[in-house]
Every structure is written in C-alpha cells, then in structure tokens.
Amino acid sequence: MQRRMILSLAGAGFLAACTPAIAPGAMRLAPNSTLVVVRHADRNGEDLSTTGSARARSLVEVLSNTDLAAIHAPDIKRNLDTAAPLAQARGLPVVTPRGASLTRQLVRRARGRGVIWIGNKSNIREIWRDLALPDPAPLDYGSLAIIRSDANGAVTVERRNVPAD
Numbered sequence: 062m063q064r065r066m067i068l069s070l071a072g073a074g075f076l077a078a079c080t081p082a083i084a085p086g087a088m089r090l091a092p093n094s095t096l097v098v099v100r101h102a103d104r105n106g107e108d109l110s111t112t113g114s115a116r117a118r119s120l121v122e123v124l125s126n127t128d129l130a131a132i133h134a135p136d137i138k139r140n141l142d143t144a145a146p147l148a149q150a151r152g153l154p155v156v157t158p159r160g161a162s163l164t165r166q167l168v169r170r171a172r173g174r175g176v177i178w179i180g181n182k183s184n185i186r187e188i189w190r191d192l193a194l195p196d197p198a199p200l201d202y203g204s205l206a207i208i209r210s211d212a213n214g215a216v217t218v219e220r221r222n223v224p225a226d
Contacts, residue, residue: 088168088191090210095175096167097127098185098198099205099223101134101143109142116203116225117143121150123223124177127207131170133158134179144179164191194218 090096099120102113109117124147132148134140136157144155158166163184170176178188182200189198192208195218199206207219 088164089214090168090192090208090216091172092210092212092214093173094168094171094210095127095129096171096188096208097124097129097175097177097205098188098208099143099177099179100185100200100202101137101140101179101181102223103202103225104139107138109139112225113139113143113202116223118146119224119226120205121146123205123221128175129153129177130174131156131176132179133167133170133176135181135184137181140179140181144177147177164188168192192216 101109102116102120103110104113120143129147129151130153132144132151132153133156134144141155141157147153148155156170160166163178164187167176167178167188178185180188185198185200188194189196194206194208194216197204199220203223203225205221205223207221208216209219210216
C-alpha cells in the first residue's frame, strides 16, 4: 500500500514536471491593477549608451501621471540603470524578483495597484504570452505598454513612446 502511494506521488510529480508552468493566456491581472512593461534603455555593451541614459531619464516624465507602487527589474546592470532615475524620483526601491514564474509574481504584486517591469526581450515576450496580450509586445527601445485591468477585469493596453531627448 505504501509503495503504491509512493509510486502514485512520483508519477504525479513527473507529470507536473512535464507540464508547462503556465499555459499562454492562463493568467490575468486582478481588477483595478496596472502593469507597465518597458524594455531597458538603449545600451552599449552592459552599460546604457548616451541615448539610453537620456531615455531612462525621460521615463520619469512619461510616467508622471501613472500611479506606481513598485518598480521591478532583473538584477542586470542595464535594467537597474534604466530603473534608477524613476526609482529616485518616486522614492521607491527597485525589486529584483527571484524564482519561477515572473509573470505570476508581477500579477500578484500588481493586485489593485500599479507596478512597472523594466525587462529584456525574452522576459517581456514571456509576460506577453502568459497574459495573452495583443501584439506587438514592447520589445524596441523606447516602446512602453501600460496594461490596465478595470473594476470588471477588462484589460486595455495603452502604448507610449519614451523619447531619448
């Protein structure tokens, strides 16, 4: 009996490991939530270029009327440098999520408030797929998307440009 239970649990674990973590479109923002998604600013190697530094400063103005409770970015220099002017202007730390399912973490942290993700092409594609958002994802330097869920859970995507001047 005990052996069957162990084999059943092992089989269930194997199946769970073979199943994708999140099915595309399986996740949704909670009502009254905002998730801002932007790629890190233009770079020259690991550092922001002159254009990228200007774009990072412009991000502060572009989001001046957007309520943000948290700033998130991977622990990569170009992402953190892009986030720095916004973090300073808002008096917020930059949170670097760890572990599995970035989208799940962001959706949870955005519940009923505004958060920003300053990411890279690959993780922005992941977020876009997980939330089944309409293309294009904001993968170009200066492209920004504000994803809002209203009180009824209806999602809209507003696209903006972050100038480099």
